[in-house]
Structure formats: structure tokens, C-alpha cells
Amino acid sequence: MRTPRCPRCGFAFAWDGRKCSHCPPPSRARQLWESISRFEEQVNSTKDITPRQLLAIAGGCLRRVEEHLSEALIGVADALERGPAAIRRMAPLAAESEFSATSPELPFANALNPMLIAVARNTIPELFRAVTYLAVICRTTIGNHAYPPRGVLSFSLPRELERYRGSLEREIHSLETRAPGRPVETYRRLLQHHLQGRAEVEQLIAAHEHLDNQLTHYNQLRWQLMAAEERAQCEMVRDMQIYPEITVAFDPEWRTSTAVAMAQGFVESRDFSAMPILADALQDAGCEDPEILEHCRAEKPHYRGCWVIEMILADGK
DSSP states (O other): OOOOOOTTTOOSTTBOSSOBSSSOOOOHHHHHHHTOOOHHHHHHTSTTOOHHHHHHHHHHHHHHTGGGSOHHHHHHHHHHHHOHHHHHTOOOOOOGGGSOTTOTTHHHHHHHHHHHHHHHHTOHHHHHHHHHHHHHHHHHHHHHHHSOOOOGGGSOOOHHHHTTHHHHHHHHHHHHHHSTTOOHHHHHHHHHHHHTTSTTHHHHHHHHHHHHHHHHHHHHHHHHHHHHHHHHHHHHHHHHSOOTTOOOOOOGGGOOHHHHHHHHHHHHHOOOTTHHHHHHHHHHTTOOOHHHHHHHHSSSOOOTTOHHHHHHHGGGO
């Protein structure tokens, strides 16, 4: 069994599985950067971000929801990961008019078509907005599959209140017709005011509050899942972006045939489980850069577009 060791310095004696007593702690600024949980802020933190990086981020977002995508969208993810040249060869996705309003692919088309246009025009701000919107669509997809949107009347009521469901449903539909699109809190107040003139008003209000509490809890679970996915997206972005306050100079001598072959294998298979072995191969070639070695050995997921892999393969691009 391999002895656990610090991903930065490589020493085992000072590594307790979470921190190393040999290495200096990261700066406060870096700790804050590594704890960013808002996708737009994370992407914005990169200096001089390139179209290739933005497209790799977009491809990574799609890969994270791959199980929910059609074959066509998986093909788009592959093109995004391969960079601007592959995207320029793509035709626009189906026009919005070809999708029904409930088509699961419509939101993706609305995000990806502006991305294709931005790549053709080579406009970073437009591409950034399109990638940010795509990330939102991917998070929403995760939330919708685990917790499909539900109306307040879809939840159950206690036996003593179930008899009032029909009356409550008629009142809710009546209010929705007269006051559509109101904010939730305003809608609740309007409904309770509307019920005041009804017989058995206390039971109707109690039934609505019971249903509303269930809907609130259900939506909270959905939002928590979407927030967790946004944190994972930020972690993915950090795999593709080096901390902006440091500079890593990659020595061409480290770009051995072994390192290049491993990096190419990772990209083609999308299996990055052997990244720690790549760190050993780079060390054998003379690399002692702590940022590179720590990134390879860290127990975190890696993606196409990983900044270390990009450095290794840069000579062939």
C-alpha cells in the first residue's frame, strides 16, 4: 500500500491526511480564492482568460450533467472541450422555433447558440455571458431531475384537512387568474386575505399553510442541490485555472514522451485517476514546482482543460 504524502512537498512524515506541518499555510487571499462558491465570480477571478479556457469550462459544465443530455449535446460538449477550432466547424443548434416550450434541450440551445456566435466573432464578454448562462442551465437541470418543479397543491394534507382541498384549489385558481405573477410572499398574503370571507376560514388557511410549508421545504432541497452543483462547478474552474497571483514556468525539459503520452491518454479517455503518477513522471524529468506537483496529487476531480495537462500538451497545439 502506498504511503500517503503531502501533495505539495511530497513528504509523508508531516502529512496527516488534511494538512502538512512542513509546508507554509496558503495566504488568506488564496484561501478566499479557493473557497469561492459563486460560478461567475470564480470565472471572473482569472486574469486574461482565453476563449479556449471558457469553452473548456462550458464543456466541463455539460460533462457534469452528461447523464441527462442527448447524444447531440454530448457531441457539443466534446467540441467545446477541444477548443475554438472545433466550435467554428459546428453548425448552430436547432432554432428556438423547432423546440416546444417544454423541450429539455431548448434552454441548452438558447445558451449554446450565442456561444457559437461569440466564438466566431472572438468576443470574450459575449462568450463569458454565454458560458455563465450555460452553467445556470446545467445547475437547473441537476435540480429539476432530482426535484421536479411542483405546485403547492401537489402535496399531501393531513386527513382532517384533506376535505378542504377542493375548496382551497378553487380559491387558489381564482386568485391566480386575477393576480398572476405576484411574488410568493405577496401571493400568500393575498390568498389569506381572500379566504377571510369564506366559511371555515381557519381550516382553509391551515390547509394552505401546511401545503406551503411542504413546498418551501421541497424547494429548499432543490436549491441546496443546485448550490452544491455550483460549488462543484467552481472546483472544476479551479482545476482549469491556476491561482491568478502566481506564475508557473513550465520547463520544456519536463515535457517527456512519458508525460505527454499520459496527458494525451487522460484527455482522450477523460480518466484522470493516474494524475499522481503523472506527478512522479514530472519529478523524474526534474520538475520540483510545488504548484504543479500539488495539483497533480490533490485528491480532487480533474477535467479536460486541467491547467497542468494544458501546459504539458501546449507544445503540440
